[in-house]
Amino acid sequence: MSHGKRFGAPAALAAIVFSVFLFSCSDDMEGVFYSLEIEEKAADNSLPNALAVSGDIIKVTAGGGITEDRYYIGAGSVFYRAASGGAWARIPPPFRGGMVAGIARAGSDIFVAVSDGSRHGLFKLDAAGTAYVPGSLYSDKQIQRLMSVNDTLFAAVGSQQGLNRDLLYWDGAALVSTGLSGHTVEAGAWDGTAYWFVGKNVFRYTGGPGNGSSTPYSHSELSGKTGFSDIFADAGTVYICTSGGDILKTPDSGVNWTSHYYSRNFTSIAKVTSGGESIIILGEDGDGVFELTDRTGNDVAAGIQQPGGNFRKLPDLYRSTVLRLLGDGTQLLAGTSSVGAWRGDYTIPDYPVWSQE
Amino acid sequence: MKTKPFFWAALLLFAASGLAAQTPRQGSDDGDDYRVVPTYSLGNQMLMINAGLFVPLFFQSPAGDIRSTNLSLGGVGSLQWSAFLNNEMTLGLEGGGMFAFSPNERNLFMLPVTVRYAYILRWHPLEFPLSIAAGFNFTKLDSSFQILPILKPGASVYWNYSPEWAFGVNFIYWWSPNLYTGATPPRSQSRFGNFLEITFSALYHF
Numbered sequence: 001m002s003h004g005k006r007f008g009a010p011a012a013l014a015a016i017v018f019s020v021f022l023f024s025c026s027d028d029m030e031g032v033f034y035s036l037e038i039e040e041k042a043a044d045n046s047l048p049n050a051l052a053v054s055g056d057i058i059k060v061t062a063g064g065g066i067t068e069d070r071y072y073i074g075a076g077s078v079f080y081r082a083a084s085g086g087a088w089a090r091i092p093p094p095f096r097g098g099m100v101a102g103i104a105r106a107g108s109d110i111f112v113a114v115s116d117g118s119r120h121g122l123f124k125l126d127a128a129g130t131a132y133v134p135g136s137l138y139s140d141k142q143i144q145r146l147m148s149v150n151d152t153l154f155a156a157v158g159s160q161q162g163l164n165r166d167l168l169y170w171d172g173a174a175l176v177s178t179g180l181s182g183h184t185v186e187a188g189a190w191d192g193t194a195y196w197f198v199g200k201n202v203f204r205y206t207g208g209p210g211n212g213s214s215t216p217y218s219h220s221e222l223s224g225k226t227g228f229s230d231i232f233a234d235a236g237t238v239y240i241c242t243s244g245g246d247i248l249k250t251p252d253s254g255v256n257w258t259s260h261y262y263s264r265n266f267t268s269i270a271k272v273t274s275g276g277e278s279i280i281i282l283g284e285d286g287d288g289v290f291e292l293t294d295r296t297g298n299d300v301a302a303g304i305q306q307p308g309g310n311f312r313k314l315p316d317l318y319r320s321t322v323l324r325l326l327g328d329g330t331q332l333l334a335g336t337s338s339v340g341a342w343r344g345d346y347t348i349p350d351y352p353v354w355s356q357e
Numbered sequence: 358m359k360t361k362p363f364f365w366a367a368l369l370l371f372a373a374s375g376l377a378a379q380t381p382r383q384g385s386d387d388g389d390d391y392r393v394v395p396t397y398s399l400g401n402q403m404l405m406i407n408a409g410l411f412v413p414l415f416f417q418s419p420a421g422d423i424r425s426t427n428l429s430l431g432g433v434g435s436l437q438w439s440a441f442l443n444n445e446m447t448l449g450l451e452g453g454g455m456f457a458f459s460p461n462e463r464n465l466f467m468l469p470v471t472v473r474y475a476y477i478l479r480w481h482p483l484e485f486p487l488s489i490a491a492g493f494n495f496t497k498l499d500s501s502f503q504i505l506p507i508l509k510p511g512a513s514v515y516w517n518y519s520p521e522w523a524f525g526v527n528f529i530y531w532w533s534p535n536l537y538t539g540a541t542p543p544r545s546q547s548r549f550g551n552f553l554e555i556t557f558s559a560l561y562h563f
Contacts, residue, residue: 031548
């Protein structure tokens, strides 16, 4: 046997195996080396970068003792900064180990739900919005979600095990029942006609905030859909998303609906406006955010896309789970589950500039 | 820029071929000039431990464009076992790993497992192995994990401290294709990774 033949078979085998692995099999959206090549250092404000923003993002306009428009973020503690920019300040919790479950403004008051697992309560910030007013306003049940709908404070309460659920509202002196109980409530909105609340089901009612009912809203377009994760009202048009991938829209308070299914886990909805375009943004579990491609009619069936600009150059952002969104003109704040909050500046709608708060 | 690695490889081979022309002096019994020049044969083996710097060089697209890796200077280490086929050639296995950081502190880990062939040029007490290794490169970046092919040509310089022990430095080029043919990720994101390993070695013959 010649020397060449002796090494022929192993060499051929090695060549075959090498060829099989030459072309990478991947479930990733992006090439490994490519993602490194395009990565750029994220601009970073002073908010800690490893925060879970599980307690809402709100904008508070100047008024009363608050001298400037501000953003407030519930991420363990309450953090705030001027909407025009600047560093974030932290408000220590009202009791040791307290974590923010929700933050909302109703009237001139900023309410914060705080819990440490065993203790929990509803607190209010002082007139300047920089410290807690001592004393809990409510502590019967744990507040799971806090929201401001039609300038009224609503609190979804229940045990940690998900029992004894109620939706309460602030009547000016205390949290009282809306009449909606026994259901999870994740978010709420007011479309100018009706109150809407979503959770496992959708609820709609008119009249005062206390006119709720535990009977879910029903419509053929909502049939078979569940896990409603957020609702957003934009001048009478209501958008709802689900963790299963549905986006629904009604322009007339529930008379007509359109919906579309995308294979995504949507978590939240917001809107930014810039250059005559209104861009509906959806938070997503694992891929950051998506935009509705239709920026004039906001047709939910027209498709979704990831933002342009430097979005795809920031892996911490585009691989994040976005829990909360706040749209404020050309600015978008996105609160994530583990990499803090990010700001998208949509001054140029097709080229938003993203930075880490 | 495209020919850079091949230029350096050719330069190393040229330098080494000059050394190969040298005839090592053999041991003799006539007084102070006596030196033992170890020789190896089939069955002799060696173990090597390497540690040093990992220098990210560049990514290259299939079209030939050269781009920055955006990676920091990293660290690399490996263990290697080789068997002598004769006095000049060894064949062995090598396993190791590297780490480096992206601009946003993402960690890139690559763990190549390769088969390594080396041809050793000697100028006692120095050795100049020229090697080529091929195998699989277990690559992890954040939650992304892929198995890529890898080729590692290299050149080394070892000083034989004793017939058993040698110490030296390695310059190993890492060439690892990260190619795609499907829709996601698209073909346009294919890249050839080009890196340089500069390591110090301790080598034990047995």
